Amino acid sequence: MKAPFGLALLLGTGLTAGPQQPTFSSRVEAVRVDVLVTDRGQVVTKLRPEDFEVKDEGVLQDVDLVRLEQLPLNIILGLDVSESVNGERLEHLQSAGASLLRGLKKDDRAALLTFSHAVRLRQELTSDIPLVQETLAAVVPSGQTSLVDGTYGAIALSGSDVGRSLLIVFSDGVDTASFLTPDVVLQSARRSDVVVYGIAMRGRISPTFLKNIGEVTGGSVFEIESTKDLSQTFLRILEEFRQRYLLSFTPRGVAATGWHKLDVRVKGRRGTVRARAGYQAGG
Amino acid sequence: MTLHTAIALVLMSWTGFAADAQDSVTRRLDRIDRLQQWLDAVGQHEFGSADDALLRVASWDRNTLWLVWQDVSSVVSLVREPSTGVFYTPIEPEPFSGVFRLPQPRPRTRVIPYGRDDINRLRLIAKQVTDRGGEDRILKRGATLHAEIAVLGPVLPVPDSSRRPRSDSIMLYLADGQQTGVDDASVQWEMGRRLLDKVKPKESRKLGADPGADETVRLWYLASNLYMQSVEQTDAWHVERSVQLFPQDPEVLFVAACAREIFSGPQIQSVLLSTTLSRDLFKLYGDEGEELRRAEKLYRESLERDPNRAEARIRLGRVLNRRGRHQDAIVELRRATAGTKNRLLLYYGNLFLGDAADALGLAEEARRAYQRASELFELAQSPRLALSAMAARAGDRSGALAAIEEVLARDQPARADDPWWSYYIAQTRDLEGVWTALRVAVTAERPRR
Numbered sequence: 001m002k003a004p005f006g007l008a009l010l011l012g013t014g015l016t017a018g019p020q021q022p023t024f025s026s027r028v029e030a031v032r033v034d035v036l037v038t039d040r041g042q043v044v045t046k047l048r049p050e051d052f053e054v055k056d057e058g059v060l061q062d063v064d065l066v067r068l069e070q071l072p073l074n075i076i077l078g079l080d081v082s083e084s085v086n087g088e089r090l091e092h093l094q095s096a097g098a099s100l101l102r103g104l105k106k107d108d109r110a111a112l113l114t115f116s117h118a119v120r121l122r123q124e125l126t127s128d129i130p131l132v133q134e135t136l137a138a139v140v141p142s143g144q145t146s147l148v149d150g151t152y153g154a155i156a157l158s159g160s161d162v163g164r165s166l167l168i169v170f171s172d173g174v175d176t177a178s179f180l181t182p183d184v185v186l187q188s189a190r191r192s193d194v195v196v197y198g199i200a201m202r203g204r205i206s207p208t209f210l211k212n213i214g215e216v217t218g219g220s221v222f223e224i225e226s227t228k229d230l231s232q233t234f235l236r237i238l239e240e241f242r243q244r245y246l247l248s249f250t251p252r253g254v255a256a257t258g259w260h261k262l263d264v265r266v267k268g269r270r271g272t273v274r275a276r277a278g279y280q281a282g283g
Numbered sequence: 284m285t286l287h288t289a290i291a292l293v294l295m296s297w298t299g300f301a302a303d304a305q306d307s308v309t310r311r312l313d314r315i316d317r318l319q320q321w322l323d324a325v326g327q328h329e330f331g332s333a334d335d336a337l338l339r340v341a342s343w344d345r346n347t348l349w350l351v352w353q354d355v356s357s358v359v360s361l362v363r364e365p366s367t368g369v370f371y372t373p374i375e376p377e378p379f380s381g382v383f384r385l386p387q388p389r390p391r392t393r394v395i396p397y398g399r400d401d402i403n404r405l406r407l408i409a410k411q412v413t414d415r416g417g418e419d420r421i422l423k424r425g426a427t428l429h430a431e432i433a434v435l436g437p438v439l440p441v442p443d444s445s446r447r448p449r450s451d452s453i454m455l456y457l458a459d460g461q462q463t464g465v466d467d468a469s470v471q472w473e474m475g476r477r478l479l480d481k482v483k484p485k486e487s488r489k490l491g492a493d494p495g496a497d498e499t500v501r502l503w504y505l506a507s508n509l510y511m512q513s514v515e516q517t518d519a520w521h522v523e524r525s526v527q528l529f530p531q532d533p534e535v536l537f538v539a540a541c542a543r544e545i546f547s548g549p550q551i552q553s554v555l556l557s558t559t560l561s562r563d564l565f566k567l568y569g570d571e572g573e574e575l576r577r578a579e580k581l582y583r584e585s586l587e588r589d590p591n592r593a594e595a596r597i598r599l600g601r602v603l604n605r606r607g608r609h610q611d612a613i614v615e616l617r618r619a620t621a622g623t624k625n626r627l628l629l630y631y632g633n634l635f636l637g638d639a640a641d642a643l644g645l646a647e648e649a650r651r652a653y654q655r656a657s658e659l660f661e662l663a664q665s666p667r668l669a670l671s672a673m674a675a676r677a678g679d680r681s682g683a684l685a686a687i688e689e690v691l692a693r694d695q696p697a698r699a700d701d702p703w704w705s706y707y708i709a710q711t712r713d714l715e716g717v718w719t720a721l722r723v724a725v726t727a728e729r730p731r732r
Contacts, residue, residue, distance in 0.1 A: 117704045118696040119664060121688075143704075149668055153691055156671055159680045174553040179634070179665035179703050180672060184641075188675040188683075204557040282678070 031056075032066075033247040034164060034195045034218050035264055036240060036274040043243045044271050052247055055263040059253040066246040072107035072163040073241070074125055075100070076194070077136070078154035080171035082116040082145040089172060089227045090141055096230035097136045100168075101129050103238050112136055113157060115150025116143035117177040121157060147171045148178035148209060151196070152185040158194040165194040166241045167219075168234065169210060172201045172227070182209045186216055190259065190280045195219045195244075197237045199230070218276035247275075257282030315404045317347060318354040322408065325425045326415065330722040333435050341432045345470055352477050353395055354405070355425065359481050361409035362418040368402070370395045419482050420728040423499045426475035427725045430507050433471035472507060472521060479503060495528035499728065501535065502721040504528065508538045510718070513711035517545060519567030526581070533589035540581030540595065541710045544602060547574035548707060578602045593623035594710065597632045604638050613639040620652075627709065630659045630702050637669055649673065663701035664690045 033054065037044040049065040077097055079085075085093060101110055110132045112123040123135045151169050158165040189196065198210025198221040210221045222233050247264070254260060264275040324336035343351070357370040371392040397405070412421050479494050487493035494500045504525035511518055522542040529535040545551065552571050569577065582599035586592060596619035603612035616639055620632035637652035650673060656666040667690050674682035690696075698704055 113691070117698075118701070119668070119691055120693070120696065121691040124692075149664070152668060152672060153687060156675060156680075156683050156687060157691075159684065174549055176549045176553070177704065180668055184669075184672050184676075188672050191675060191678060191680075205553060280678075 030248050030250055031279055032193050033249070033262060033264060033275050033279075034193070035245045035247055036218070036243070037245065037266055037271045038274070039269075039271045043240060044266070044269075045243055047245060047266060049247075051266050051268070052245070053265045053267050054247060054249055056249070056251050056260050057254045058261075058263070061249040061252060064248045066248055068164070068242070068244070068246060071246065072109065073104065074158065074163045074165040075104065075108065075110045075238070076113060076125070076154050076158050076165065076167045077110065077132075078113050078115065078150055078167055078169040079136075079139075080116075080145055080147065080150070080173070081114040081139050081141045082143055082173070082176075083141055084145070084173050085141045090139070092227035092230045093170065094136055094139070096227075096234045098133050099231045100234040100238055101133050101136075103235060104129055107163075109163070111157065113150065113154045114139060115146050115153070116141065117146055118143065119146060119150045119153040121153070124157070144177040145171060145173050145175055146177040146179075147175040148180050148182055148185055150178075151209070151213060152180050152188060155185070155189055155192050155194055155196070158192065164241075164246060166237070167194050167196045167217075168199065168237055169196060169213075170199040170230070171207075171210070174205055175209065182212065185209075186212055187280075189213055189216045190278065192217065195241065195276075197222070197241075199224060199233055199237075201225075201227075216277055218274055220274065251281070255281070314350050314354060315401055315408075317343075318351055318358070318405075318408065321351045321355070321425070322412070322421065325421055325428055328424070328428050328431075330427060330431065330726060331718075337428060337432060337435070340428060341436070348470055348474055352474060355422070355478065356481065357395065357397070357405055358409050358412055359418045359422070361405055362413055363483070365406070365409070370397060416728060419484065419497070422478045422482050423497075423503070423725055423728060426478040426500075426503055427721060429471040429475040429478070430503065430510075433475075433507075434510055436471070472518065475503065475507070476521070476524060499721070499724045501529050501532060502717065502724050505534055505538060506714070506717045506721045508535075508542065509711045509714045512538070512541060512545065513708050513714050515545075515550070515708065517542065517551065519546065523567065530584075531588060533585045533592060533595075536581050536585035536588070537592060537595050538710070540578050540585060541598065543574050543578035543581055544598060545707050547571050547578060547602075547605070550707075572606075575602055575606050579606065591622070593619045593625070593628050593632070596622075597628055597635060598710075600632070600639065601635045604635055604642070609639045609642040613643060613645075626659055627702055627712075630656050630663070631706065631709070633659070634666055634669075634703065637666065641669070641673060646673065646677075660700065660702060662690060662693065662696070663703065664696070665701055665703040 035052070037047060047065075049063050052063050052065070054061045054063050077100075079093060079097070081090075097112075104110060107127065108129075109125045109127045110123075110129055111121070111125040112132050112135050114120050114122055122139070123132050126132065147169070151167075154167050154169065158167055194217060196210075196213045196217040196219040198207060198214055198219070200207035200210055200221060200223050202223040202225055207221055207223065213219070214221045222237070224230065224233055251260070259278055259280055261278040262276060264273050266273060321340060324340045328334060328336040353370075353372045356372070357367075360367045360370060372395050374391045374393050412418050415421065479497075479500050481492050482494040482497050482500055483489070483492045484497045487496045489496075504521075508522060508525055510516075511521065519542075522539050525535050526539045546568055551568065552574075555565055555568060555570065558565070568574070579599065579602045582595050582602065585595045586599065589595075596615050600612045600616035600619060603609070603615065613636065616632055616636040620629060620636055623629060623632070633652040633656035637649045637656065640646075640649035640652060650670065653666040653670045653673075657663060657670070660666075664687070667687050671683045671686035674680075674686060693700075702709060
């Protein structure tokens, strides 16, 4: 991700960081990469910048590490509130949302976007977390499912200048109403810094779109058996997101435009790295 | 995308409408009385109203209707050939061989065991039918009565479930792309089709029945198909039959194309992919690619016969977009949008034109088309989302946000805000007019002399 956004983020972070400034590059061309490292299912913490190896189009880059404790989170809930999410499913969804929101810290912010046939921004990013909870509690499901449109709307709204953005998308069924195509949204996601975690009901139809969007953004998809598992899944995602690393580097020796494939590894130890597949530079 | 929250998919089952309709002695004794009741109801029913005649027939169970159909067939035979003395009925359901490729080309039949008195009464009824305007008039009025029962079904008093009419199809209830229940399909549509299959217009030169030569039959299929689409009830056989009967009619072809486009959509396809029911039940439904191919063929056939049908061209453009043939799509969509002043059609046309142009890398044309769509329906989300996505892909994040902020923040978006949400039923907007035309045609049927 190129330019103004990276710069704005870093300046913004600096203003809220407190006495200990994060270590990052202040160059305009900075690219952020949100990274999760696991080893046999366990999240690996306490890694240093030198533990990472980042290749941009195969070219090794110098990596800085942003200290996460300095960065507030922007949590965007993108929730399916179509007709099928009625009754018990809605109760579970509202309860899970409330659990997640209670787990946020002082400077964290949250937003609520819902989708049925229509996409609705119910609450833009705010640090007034109880307000988001109230808004979620008032949702009434109806209509069909525009998962792709809804995910796009949430990604477009997630471009905050401050903090790290996590988008949690929940849908209990297949997309029946979107106008946008998955490809268009995936292309947009490539230009975004947001990490998308999808949650889908396990069924005969694979949640391909959510899987792809998770892969592109460095997130993941959880397939759950029942919406009873939603609270646990929401909290797991939040916990996992807090334990990620935010790498920053200024691309060197690569083209200024186009799609850049990223390869992120940890050096000298075992570990599975999950990070965005690449980034789109320039026009 | 629709005004309705549940859709129903009518599927063929292996059991027949007639499968358990063996005449008991009791039934045989009063079946002619029942036939007379049916004829009276057909004669008395005032089209468009849930009158006593309609309610009486609506309460009959499947077996009763099957017997009525057999007896109506016998009467039609007697009107056309008064010397008929032996009457046959199929043992199996009607041979849908054109679609199912059943191994036996002809259905097995059996003789209807009428007694001498029954036949004498049937002869009297045949004369009565002739005097009342001829058998075609009765068949068409009867079919329309049964269509109205199907349409009014949801508001009619529900008979005891064990006596409810059943058909050789099952109805799959769907909501939001998920299967929510299974039930018998309405036997009323099937009854209507079977009655109309016997229509033989005076001007027809065919030896047997020739329903495809009758304008009222055409209106019946148009009205019934449009009605089903308007309530998201899909019945592939009904669509197929209408095209078999009227392969040259641009309206019928257009409505059938719309049905195929619906079948290609996520509502139906998600069920095909996820159902646990036998695949045999879905023989008449293809996968997404196959249904899109069928839709394209039907839209093209409709346009060959009526090139000015802008709606068909716009929908063809969308189908071509979905098939990845954006260059073909843009040609159709440019032509269609230049040739209509209808606000709704212009909205759809520009929306899909934007899609085609965007896919072809014609950013400026895409932007203009989406903007035109947005100006036609200012609260519509779809063109704004598309404009936003274009800006996002160009790296203009603030532009991407600005394009959608306003429409996404609306408190209570209404269905009418974005016609895209009603795309799959938009073609049914003149449903009332078509039904009126059908009722007028049926009411105006004159005796055949």
